[in-house]
Amino acid sequence: MISEFIELFEGVALRTNPERAIRLLGLLPPSFIEAMQRARFRRTLRLATQRSPFYREQFRRRGIDVRRIEHPSQLGDFYTTGEDLRTSGAEQFLTGRADTAFETTGTTSPVPKRVFFSRREVATMGRINALWLYLLGLRRNDRVLSAFDCSFWVSPWVLRSGLDYLKCFHVEAGKIDPEEFYERARAYKPTVIFGEPSWIVRLSEIAADRNVWPVKFLFAGGENITEAARKLTEHAWHAPLYLNYGQTESFGALGAECKMRDGYHRNDLYFFFELADTDKDGYGEVVYTTLARDVMPLIRYRSTDVSRLIDDNCECGIFAGRLGKIRGRCDEMVVCGMGNVGPWVFEELLRGVSGINDDWQVVVRHQGQRDVVELHVELSDGSPPSAVEKMVQTNLRERFGDFWKNREMRLYDLLVVTCGAGSLRAGGRKLRRVVDERVMLGRSENDRDFPGVAQI
Ligand SMILES: [Zn+2]
CATH class of the missing domain: 3.30.300.30 (ANL, C-terminal domain)
Known part of the structure; x- marks a missing residue:
């Protein structure tokens, strides 16, 4: 009952303007979010068992009765891995009609992992993404230039679906040479720039040698970055660089940095986070379960990224818990x-x-x-x-x-x-x-x- 109310509340919040949406979602107490996570988790399990051949077979073989499962940890040592996606094929995971797919490469093989989505899912995640960008200061009168690689990659879509909601001016350059980007970008004078971290660092080197125009912030997704490289970028543009943490499998937004830039605020409304193989310092492999996906839900998906969960309050005042800075990977990629x-x-x-x-x-x-x-x-x-x-x-x-x-x-x-x-x-x-x-x-x-x- 509570979860139905929250679903309704969230649906209304996401349909209103960004400012009101943030205020409304901020009213949800942590206990309500936990109740919604549990309800969405049970729904995801039921869906996967009924429609996904992969999960049906896995649960049957392990004697797991999903009607008795209320928390991911009750699934014991059952996890989904990138290798499962590759060897079984994405079709084995499908629970609904897909409208689009993205790909990502892995460690052991040139065979990409494929992940399917519906347009509705893309639009919903876009709204969540947009709310975050709004919190960081992006407004309708901003001019956005992005330079994400568009080939099978999820990031340009994540961004575009968010900007559809914020309705600001946007030009997609694709991942072109930063030199060329710099020269062509000058005509638009973008106030916000998106790209991969190493690409943004190279762009910033070029900008530092020439002139910069006023930029509100830069936003990078796709890889990690050293603090020294972040400093160079921020110094060149006199503006902060924020990082996003996500994977193709999650459709981008697992978490993103706030203005404090001290870990990624988690998207707990749409993912259930756990850690596997935790060490004495509390670091372990990030494992997540998708909570609102109808086309290709993933249950206890092993990210291969090593981090920790932080539930202390952040100085920024945002209620969502955080994922610590990513320490590294537990495979050889x-x-x-x-x-x-x-x-x-x-x-x-x-x-x-x-x-x-x-x-x-x-x-x-x-x-x-x-x-x-x-x-x-x-x-x-x-x-x-x-x-x-x-x-x-x-x-x-x-x-x-x-x-x-x-x-x-x-x-x-x-x-x-x-x-x-x-x-x-x-x-x-x-x-x-x-x-x-x-x-x-x-x-x-x-x-x-x-x-x-x-x-x-
Ligand atoms: Zn924060």
Whole structure:
């Protein structure tokens, strides 16, 4: 009964103007939000059991009677993983008619994960997104320029669906060279700029050398960023840079920064957050259950991002709890200026390169404001390092157009570092293929005791 009332209340709130919507939603006490989460969770479970072949089979095999489940933790060790999406296929998860789909790549394979949505879901998430942008100061008279990659990627859609609600002026540039963007953007003088973090950092380097126009804020989604790079951006534009935390699987908005920029306020109305494999400091893998999705609900989806849940009040006064800054990932994928790169990317880069051994290792570090991807390989037969590097560069250009393009835009550097045979496994320990050495907002748990990697 309470949950029906809240659904109705929320529906009314989301249909009114942003200012009133924020005021109305802010009136909901935490106990009401918890009641709604539970009701929506039970509804999601029922839907998944009735219509999704994947979930029906999983619950049947594990003897889970969903009628008895009231909280995600009662599902024990049942989780949904990115690998499940890839191997079972998105169609096995469908519970309703889809209107659109987006894709994202993962760690182990070039096969993308596909995620389906309805237009209604896109519009609803757009409204939530818009309310957040309104809180950060975006208004109808602002001029927005965005430079998100539009190819199969969710971010431009998330933004557009939000701006449909706020109704401000918007031009989509696509992910073009920041130099070109800077020159063309000047004609519009955007007051708010959206893009991927490493792209925004490169744009800010260019802007710092030339002139800037008044900007209210910059907003980045898609990867993590170092505090030094954030400072450079904010200094160049004399404006704050806010980060969004989301995944294609969640349709963007799992959480976003407020003006304090100290963690991401969670979207608890639409997701149920848990942590898995928590360590003594309270950090664990972020796991979320979608609460308001009719087309492709995800139950206890493992994000592979490591963070913690913060329920203390934030100084900004917004009631929603937070996710801490993302510390790293618990798989070997690295999100950097090159793109989303995992071991398979480098195996493909090295395929057919002569004069090297099978062992290799990638170290991602930060130099200046740029990510540097160092590909360490062992020379086997005295081939000149320059020949190996040339073959790798050729493979990058021919096999990974997007990664090549990001390099041309100077969003990262790729270096090939050659070393003697056997040196990568010196010490006899297991070779970790991809090591992220950057000091991010936090730091990765995974890098802690790896031999040969400088402790930062
Ligand atoms: Zn806050």
